[in-house]
Amino acid sequence: MTTNYIGQPISRVDGRAKVTGQAKYAGEYNVPNLAYGVVVSSAIAKGRIAEIDASAALGLKGVLQVFTHKNAPPTAKSDQSYWDEVAVPGSPFRPFKDDKLLFSGQPIALVVAESFELARYAASLVQVEYEPEAHATDLNQQRDKAYKPKPREGVAPPPPPRGNPDKAFANSAVQIDAEYSVPAEHHNPMEPFATTVIWEADGRLTVYDKTQGTPNSHQYVCNVFGLSPDDVHLLSPYVGGGFGSGLRPKYQLFLAVMAARGLKRSVRVTLTRQQMFTIGHRPRTLQRVALGAAKDGKLEALIHEALAETSQFEEYSEPVVQWSGELYKCENVKLDHALANLDINTPVDMRAPGATWGLYALESAMDELAYKLNMDPLELRLKNYAEKDFSNNKPFSSKELKECFRQGAERFGWSKRTPEPRSMRDGGKLVGWGLATGIWETTQLPAGAKAVLTAEGKLTVGSATADIGTGTYTIMTQIAAESLGLPIEDVTFTLGDSTLPRAPVEGGSFTAASVGSAVKQVCDKIREKLVTVAKAMPKSPLANAKSEEIAFADGRMMLTSGPSRYVSIKEVMRHGGLSSIAETADSTPDFEKQSKYSIHPHSAIFAEVKVDEDLGTIDVLRVVSAIAGGRILNPKTARSQIMGGIVWGIGMALEEESVIDQKFGRFMNHNLAEYHVPVNADVQNIDVIFVEEHDSIVNPLGIKGLGEIGIVGTGAAIGNAIFHATGVRVRDLPITLDKVFAGAAAARPVKLAPAA
């Protein structure tokens, strides 16, 4: 049937709008009498503002106001009012609260003027006198201040130890005990954060905000400014990339609303690329992994400890170590996650937060162990394969990881690998093959949707979710069209609007499952209505059919047993005298059913690199990633998600690092010329395999979510391939050429242990 869209490689329904420029982003809404705000950022990391002299700026004709902590209109007093859906324990950052400086780049003034150019010029005239205090921005220097964080909602703290890990480790025949260091990274979506606040005639606000959750930003604005929900209409129909950076409201939202209310005018605030390095980041993390194994490769002890940075005012923690207890079978496990406070902004979730770092360390250590054991790294993983989640003592709802290994290895040609480091060459260059495993979480959250079917058979479905480039518009349209058997052109999905039924922020790979379930549910309600009317039609072919015996396809309703007899949906509407059918639905996950299982997508990643040992330059020639991610709604958008994750994995392995100058406590490579992400020339062959995986536990659609699993493990696979190529183990990311060639010169190639 032509209206079976689920599982089809449908092109993005919003693609045309995006490539033709019709899709408008938060900073692109122009209204008459719009004023422009430009943010002045703190030059120092810690201390106080002694004096702000804005007189020169205010003296320019056309400058409307310079807001600072001294004259900012009052906003809510209590911390709670600033909490958002994704807040972490602590006191959320409040712009212009007082004269205290908590991190470099903190917003300290907003210059608002009649034109953007004028505001920018005036901002350069604002003179700030600081009273600096000594700051701490180096995690390595704060190891002795590590502490156990308060638990964060939605992030389980590491489980208590199992067995006797220290003793088991000490007694193990083969041991690996290594420290891995990963740097701070910034999300850097193409679209900078921006908010346009339109001051409506009746004083209400229409707010276009770059966000991964309109309900979240909407509630924040209402709480902070003491407004009733009806006074604020918040929209975010298109988002130019998020990756987690837009989960929590960003300070430009606060500033734009504050200024609009203060001036009773429409105001826009857009951050600069430099300021995009002041809004939170993936935290620098130091990890120790100790693995003990028997001679045959059986894991006897697994210890994984992480220390990550957070700000002085919030305890941001992410699940770095928990995966280590779930991925392998091992009786003696100790997992620990600690934080240290630094004079930086609070870190923010960034694509597969925690797992990206944790699996890098674990899967690098597993590779090191394989060499020590003289065992194929794939064999080592199969040897310790977990048939159930030993950490939580639960069965997996589904786990086709073995199949990922099998299909991935076959596609890659893993069996042709020679195990010795430095044993594979191409011309004068060293070739290396490495692999790693990935695991991520599957969550479903409550979500709402509404739908309207018109007499003409056109369907509009809406939910206040987001599409941050993931393909939400497309897959929701597919689900709705298939549910009611309508041609996809007749279905419109709307999102990013606070007046639509509430949905969670788009993150955690849970949108497809959460919102998809709500969309399915609301369409099912419309189905039921149509069935009732259709059955009552004179000579209805469906008169005696049960609901489940009726199929919807090609704009018609028919018997599954005899599709030649049908009624068209338009006929049904006409017969029922219906101008439209409108429904809403709230989907709630079956928590009870789900809680009995451990639910995860998995992956196996194989990478090939070529290293010019003389210069240290590295080519990632191939990455094969085999994914077990439940049901694939759209292989095209799904593949894009995984490819994006892999490209990011290449960047994480080789390029990305936000470098802080410890003297200034400030990220210094704060532009896209010096903060390196992969360019086309860095990306060669990427091969994505979706392994078939059926899961009846996770949700009725069988969806696990694919937004994040693609990046997890990719960095380790590349690092492991580099070791295989060169015999040099780099344990601090990114693996830049100086680490490889310097090490290559210094390090003797690692010899495999003699076969036991």
Add this chain to the structure above:
Amino acid sequence: MNNFSYTRATDITSAVNEASREATAKFIAGGTNLIDLMKENVARPTRLIDINRVPLNRIEETKDGGLRLGALVTNADTAYNDQVEKRYPLLSRAILSGASAQLRNMATDGGNLLQRTRCYYFYDVATPCNKREPGTGCSAIEGFNRMHAVLGTSDQCIAVHPSDMCVALAALEAVVRVTGKNGDRAIPFSDFHRLPGDTPQIDTNLEADEIITSIDLPPKGFADHHAYLKVRDRHSYAFALVSVAAALEMDGNKIKGTRLALGGVAHKPWRSKEAEELLNGKAANSDNFQAVAETVMHGAKGFGHNTFKIDLAKRAIVRALKHAAQMEAPR
């Protein structure tokens, strides 16, 4: 960004007159560097003199058989010019290893010479920098200096000149033709850029009222034996950590003449005549190339993050010379 006024010049004389009238005026060509610097408030010209209509956008032969690159020819048009590709492939390769296609389409040859350092601190007005604000100190010396210089540094500044094109021009011994209030000058390429010394705010020996009119390439193009090797942190769209322009004149396996210039290591494209002369009459082999590398890098000094460049540069020199020596004549 500063407030500024805008003038469009249509010939060399009016451009120079405008410039000499206002000391804080600046020419603008492709704008790919100047506009960025203005947005970051690093450059604060009071007037922009747009020279894009000044007729300096041709590539033509000179009387002595060399090639004249008009200052306003774009980097892309230069790299893909028939004569340049055929006679000066080293230059073509150097240009194409830089920036991105979009930038090369906008960037001009004159502007490329005058692009400023990419030092992180120079770009961030919240930090001290002697090049941007003389006397405030150099943040890079004890700070983050991965991209910085290892040769010809001073205790005032350790910035590098970021251009690729200029490295090839240095090896080719191009001549920069300029016109100012006091008339025309021809500046040998090696004298065009300066070392930082005590005045790191001054990048070149060009006067404020002088406009670059052309870059002249001498007849010798080293088309038969050349190499441009750029080592960087990703495969495209990154500035050089180290780059090497190597050009040889050979007689069989014997070297008759050598040109070698380095990028990414100093405040100007770096040449060592002493090292080049080492190869005269010698055979092209690893040992001889290694000796050159050691001589070029003699006295190099690292500052922590960038110390690896000393070793890397030596390896890159040897590699580039090997490439140049083994190269077949282009068809």
